[in-house]
Amino acid sequence: MKEIKNQRGFALIEFAIALPLLILLLHVLGSVSLSAWKISREQVADYVLETEAQEVIERITTDARAAYEITIKKNGQRVIFMCHTQTTDKLLTFENVQDTRIYDVHTPKNDVYSHVYFKHTDDEKNYTSPITGKSSYGETFIKRLEFSALTKNVLHITLEMDNKVTGQMVKLSTAVFAPACPKIIDTRYPDND
Amino acid sequence: MTRSGVFAAVMKHQNERGFMLLSAVFLTLIVSTAAMILMNVQAKVQQRDSTLYLTAINLANEQFAILESRAAENNLTNGSYNFLGESDLKSLNGVKEDSPPVVFNIKTTVSGDDTLKKVKITVNWDIKNTPPIEFEKIIATHKETVNEGD
Secondary structure, eight states: OHHHHHOOOOOHHHHHHHHHHHHHHHHHHHHHHHHHHHHHHHHHHHHHHHHHHHHHHHHHHHHHHHOSEEEEEGGGTEEEEEEEEEEEOTTOOEEEEEEEEEEEEEOOTTOSSOEEEEEEEOSSOEEEEEOSSOOTTTOEEEEEEEEEEEETTEEEEEEEEEETTTOOEEEEEEEEEOTTOSOOEETTSGGGO | OOHHHHHHHHHHHHHOOOOOHHHHHHHHHHHHHHHHHHHHHHHHHHHHHHHHHHHHHHHHHHHHHHHHHHHHTTOOOSEEEOOOSOSOSEEOTTSOTTSOOEEEEEEEEEEEOSSEEEEEEEEEESSTTOOOEEEEEEEEOOSOOSOTTO
């Protein structure tokens, strides 16, 4: 009993000061943690947005460099690349095939947002697939994808993408030289046809 | 040490007051809060920079494309060039909605002989402490780039 009396514990005044301080600190920590979570979510979403925008530009420029015929359609929102590729059959003989690659902005029936679709057609395959808006982290959509002929064999590309999560927008503009294409056809200008 | 000396030392140790558990908890909270705030600030800065770098790379590629086109027509001469493309050099990428746009500046120098041209493009933008990005490419000049057999 004597030992218990000699032990020192919290005084009421210590507790009265420490408890509000602890509550204040926990509030600050909670706010910062929430902010950090929001920022990390936005970071991932913006990263996905940038990556998808970069991927669209890189795929289009890579195909443009290989194309021997480039046609701009649908008021500048669709581009068609005609390329030559080689395939092998079971006998391992090489065969030249015509390869058509189409990049297009399309809004699916059950969606209000537009995405970039890639349509690939050759003698063996024919498929269409979206190349943006696939990531569950990013939730991106296309605001604008426009093609134009800067010179007779330089294709200009403007891409505007938005992020549904953060509202962040990325606008990228670039151009690509198509060495194998003698003249880019833009259907908006009839004299080019 | 005598027996009384040992006893005195033990008693002194028992009377010392170290950190209380509450002090340790407070310290941890303060340090972690400060660290999280710093990390958030750093992440925001890096995000803005990466978007601006991406814009700069695409603008440089546009300049390269036009110079390649000129080289293909044997129409690329040595000298300095401004931006020859059509893209807007004012970019809102990586800036807040109410902030003024970031303005890019592109300088190009072309040197070399009649067959091979060395193209150097320097891209910078009007944000302090941002070093310019430099791109170099060797471009061959041609009169025709399409083979008749294609």
